[in-house]
Amino acid sequence: VDLETCLAKRRDTRHFTPDPVPAAVLQKALQAAHQAPSVGLSEPWRFIQVSSPAVKRQILANFQECRDDAEEQLSAEKDRQNLHRSLKLEAITTAPVGLAVFCEQPRDDQYILGTTTARETLQWSVACAIQNLWLSLTAQGYGLGWVSILDLSWLARTLAAPDHWYPMGYLCIGKPATDYAGQPMLEREKWGRRSQQPYVLVR
């Protein structure tokens, strides 16, 4: 697939078939992630692959708690709250591969070129890596769903991540069971609408 097609076809996927993800597919996607740009060539992305079904069930339970908390914020808008409740926002126990992603934070006295004015540039670099991973999986016929509705510091502790690894999210990876008719699922489910043009101001 060419780049434009790949960009258009990439979806946040929450519905997967039970087909396993071949090791070569995942390896290729991780290599793509590793080719991402990074501030000061810091390459701060770190991954923990979660294979234990018991741990995945714990992560799902944490998601459900966080989601319930989020839905309380919609208590004044019952229709919206019900629609929110109906949305499938994760595939934690059904996706064949689970990948927690972290950003390695440097020690306070460590100089990293480009980070002095904005420390967040390290996390932005990890987001670039996740996008590469996402596009590589799409190009290979696989899909990814980014789960951020989690107590991320709980996730880091549960996975025994090193202290200086800042958690960025949990990725569900597998063979998509649907392409959501080529639209973001949230658009398809009438949660929101994609705008057609980027918003650009000229000064």
Ligand SMILES: Cc1cc2nc3c(=O)[nH]c(=O)nc-3n(C[C@H](O)[C@H](O)[C@H](O)COP(=O)(O)O)c2cc1C
């Ligand atoms: C940083 C980030 C966090 C996200 N967290 C979630 C999430 O917790 N659950 C979910 O269902 N989708 C999540 N998404 C997916 C977005 O909802 C999705 O990208 C958006 O609706 C556009 O759809 P598309 O990716 O299929 O184009 C997340 C996306 C990003 C970039």
